[in-house]
Amino acid sequence: YSMCGTLDKCKYTLKADALTDGVLDDRTVQIFERDFLGAHIQQGIINPNHIKLIASLKYDGVSVEEEVAGSKVIFACTRGDTSNNEASDLTPALSGMKFPRASNIQKGNPIGIKFELIITDYNLKRIARDYGKTYANPRNAVIGLTGGLDARKYRDYLTPIPLESSLNLPRMQELELLNNSYTRGIDMRSTLLVGTYVEVLYKLKQFVLEAERLRPYMGFQYDGVVVEYTDPYLREKLGKRNSIPEYAIAIKFPPMRRD
Numbered sequence: 001y002s003m004c005g006t007l008d009k010c011k012y013t014l015k016a017d018a019l020t021d022g023v024l025d026d027r028t029v030q031i032f033e034r035d036f037l038g039a040h041i042q043q044g045i046i047n048p049n050h051i052k053l054i055a056s057l058k059y060d061g062v063s064v065e066e067e068v069a070g071s072k073v074i075f076a077c078t079r080g081d082t083s084n085n086e087a088s089d090l091t092p093a094l095s096g097m098k099f100p101r102a103s104n105i106q107k108g109n110p111i112g113i114k115f116e117l118i119i120t121d122y123n124l125k126r127i128a129r130d131y132g133k134t135y136a137n138p139r140n141a142v143i144g145l146t147g148g149l150d151a152r153k154y155r156d157y158l159t160p161i162p163l164e165s166s167l168n169l170p171r172m173q174e175l176e177l178l179n180n181s182y183t184r185g186i187d188m189r190s191t192l193l194v195g196t197y198v199e200v201l202y203k204l205k206q207f208v209l210e211a212e213r214l215r216p217y218m219g220f221q222y223d224g225v226v227v228e229y230t231d232p233y234l235r236e237k238l239g240k241r242n243s244i245p246e247y248a249i250a251i252k253f254p255p256m257r258r259d
Helices: 015-020 031-043 121-131 136-145 151-157 171-181 197-217 232-238
Strands: 053-057 062-069 071-079 112-120 159-165 190-194 222-229 248-252
Touching: 015 031, 031 248, 053 171, 053 248, 062 159, 112 136, 121 136, 121 151, 136 151, 151 197, 159 171, 190 197, 190 222, 190 232, 197 222, 222 232
Parallel strands: none
Antiparallel strands: 053 190, 053 222, 062 071, 062 112, 112 159, 222 248
16 A cells, blocks of 8 residues: 555754764764755755645554544555555454544545554553553564454454545645544644744754653653655655655654663
8 A cells, every 4th residue: 555654753843952962973873854844855856935734642552554434444554565566454353443423424436544553651551451461562562462363352442543545635724634534532643834944943853852752651652753755746755665655754763661
């Protein structure tokens, strides 16, 4: 599926951050300001005086593509091995999952929606209480719960976060529709950043800092921030490389440490 795929990743938001750690000149270390935004300005792809970006949380789970008819899942698969066009069928586990907020949407032709399938801290405790299942981390829990022959009985312990769809809509409108109709408790949390080169970098840095600071208190796991262009022309021009979007990148957080 065209929506399946991962993201390129960078370790730092600003060149100043990398300079502080003494790795600014290390070209193996990806920096958002230098290797994404700055590179596109140098290539003449974007206007540094007017930039529009979306920053969103990078949820830490398993990527799943689903076909949804009205409010009900009718097909689901993992991202799998995109280089060989192979994926794992999760339909037996996830078919029939309903999105109550989409109950007014007519079935019609199914639409494709890419979700990040996560498990909240609360449901992780419920799984331990109800089935005696414990996992090293929430992502391992999602993999474990969806990988067995009895996966269907754990379906409602999982939370799908909508990321994108097969609908041909402007990106902000698409996100609004997905959040309004295809969520089950947790929205795709994002913000629009508009301004000059300096302004959007400042706003992005604040978003990244706040998102990282709030990680221990959110009740679910995320491991970074995804940044993408909103302009459909830019998204089409940059396109994808082996299913990896060139119009988006992830800024990764350091691993959380347990006290």
